[in-house]
Structures are given as structure tokens and as C-alpha cells.
Amino acid sequence: MENVVVIMPCYNTQDTVKEAIESVYNQTFKDFLFIVCDDCSTDDTYNILCENNYGYSLFKNEKNIGTGWSVNKMINEICTNNELITWISADNILDVDFLQKHLEKIEEGYAITYSGWLTFGNLTIPRQLPNQNLLELKKSYRLGPSFLFRKKLWDVSEHFHELPGEDYYFAVDCALNDAKFGFIDDVLVKYRLHENSVGGRLTNKTINRICSDDAKKRAQKIKNNNGIETYK
Numbered sequence: 001m002e003n004v005v006v007i008m009p010c011y012n013t014q015d016t017v018k019e020a021i022e023s024v025y026n027q028t029f030k031d032f033l034f035i036v037c038d039d040c041s042t043d044d045t046y047n048i049l050c051e052n053n054y055g056y057s058l059f060k061n062e063k064n065i066g067t068g069w070s071v072n073k074m075i076n077e078i079c080t081n082n083e084l085i086t087w088i089s090a091d092n093i094l095d096v097d098f099l100q101k102h103l104e105k106i107e108e109g110y111a112i113t114y115s116g117w118l119t120f121g122n123l124t125i126p127r128q129l130p131n132q133n134l135l136e137l138k139k140s141y142r143l144g145p146s147f148l149f150r151k152k153l154w155d156v157s158e159h160f161h162e163l164p165g166e167d168y169y170f171a172v173d174c175a176l177n178d179a180k181f182g183f184i185d186d187v188l189v190k191y192r193l194h195e196n197s198v199g200g201r202l203t204n205k206t207i208n209r210i211c212s213d214d215a216k217k218r219a220q221k222i223k224n225n226n227g228i229e230t231y232k
Contacts, residue, residue, distance in 0.1 A: 068160035102148035110182030143171035
């Protein structure tokens with residue numbers, strides 16, 4: 001099996017980061033590298049991370065660059081060509097079988113795997129499961145917070161976007177590169193929805209419109225280039 005890398009970008013998550021980290025170390029699959037990157041937090045996040053009771057590799061950006069670019073930086077600096085990679089926001093919680101189930105699926109020959117998730121928090125909405133038809137991504141933002149992908153797929157994509165909705169942009173780019181997607185029909189992540197989360201910020205109509213218009217155009221290219229109605 002390839003090396004497995006879990007990346008956690010952090011910015012002002014002092015109230016949630018410990019629980020997120022614990023969910024990573026509670027995994028039934030144990031053989032992985034855990035990388036934590038603080039994006040110049042202005043609260044107590046970095047001091048909490050420095051306690052490091054779990055032995056993760058800790059990095060700190062020289063300036064605030066955002067979630068997507070923090071992930072790109074860690075992949076570019078740490079990962080080689082043989083890794084399987086995922087990243088988790090520092091306010092989300094992984095199911096204990098998250099890595100195990102993603103690895104079982106990706107070993108079936110997929111380039112990227114994704115699953116359902118459950119929202120919680122003060123803006124909570126019902127359980128979310130992404131559409132298995134990747135062409136339908138043009139109708140929503142949600143590949144979701146639960147995915148695992150091969151490093152070689154990141155190499156040929158446009159990487160993670162600087163705007164909120166990084167997972168949506170990445171999924172569309174992967175589809176444009178004819179990636180084989182594997183869907184896991186299970187809820188493997190609890191996604192904390194609050195005013196400062198990506199989902200919460202996407203309620204902003206301006207951000208919503210920018211993400212939607214751009215990603216819809218990208219998604220439409222899949223249909224135009226491939227001439228197919230289903231994409232798995």
C-alpha cells in the first residue's frame with residue numbers, strides 16, 4: 001500500500017482543533033503521516049498545537065495564505081509521488097473508520113474516493129450525500145469534506161482553489177482529467193457548520209455566485225469534452 005498522509009490546515013480554531021486532532025488519532029487504520037499547518041492564527045490555536053501530545057508534524061506559515069493554498073503547500077513540500085492524501089478541517093470530526101473505508105475503496109482501482117457526511121453546529125442542516133454522477137457537481141458545491149486521492153491526481157489538477165469551495169473546484173478538475181471516482185455510500189465525517197466555516201461563508205451571496213459561476217463552467221466542459229451523461 002502507498003503511504004497515507006493526513007493534512008490539517010488550521011486558522012483560529014482554538015475551540016475545536018483538539019477534538020479534530022483526536023478524531024484523526026482514533027482511526028482504526030493507524031499507519032499514516034499526520035501533518036498540521038497553522039495559517040498564522042491570531043487566537044491561541046498555534047500554542048495549543050505546540051503542545052503536540054500526539055506526535056504530528058507541525059508547520060506554521062510565514063503569512064496567512066488560506067486553506068486551499070496551505071494544503072497545496074504541504075503537499076508540494078512534504079509529499080512524493082506514491083502517497084494517498086486527504087485533508088480535514090480543524091473543526092470537523094472523522095468517523096473512526098474514515099481512513100479504513102477510504103483505503104478499501106481506493107484499492108479497488110480508483111484515483112479519488114468520496115463519501116457522505118453529517119452536518120452539526122449552530123447552522124446545522126440535514127445529512128448530506130454527494131451525487132454519484134460527477135456531472136451533477138455543476139448543480140451543487142458538494143464533493144464534501146470526506147475524500148481521499150492519489151498524489152498523481154493532484155499533480156495534474158489545478159490543485160486546491162483559493163476561494164471557499166476548494167473541494168468542488170478540485171473535484172471538477174479531477175473529472176476533467178478523466179479521474180476514476182469511487183463513491184462510499186456511508187457517512188464518514190461530521191462537518192461543523194458555523195458562521196466562520198466554509199459552508200457558513202458560502203451563504204454570502206457574492207462568494208456563492210463567484211464559486212457557482214466558475215465551477216459550473218468547468219463542470220460543463222466535462223460534458224462537452226466527453227459527450228457522456230454519467231461519470232464515475
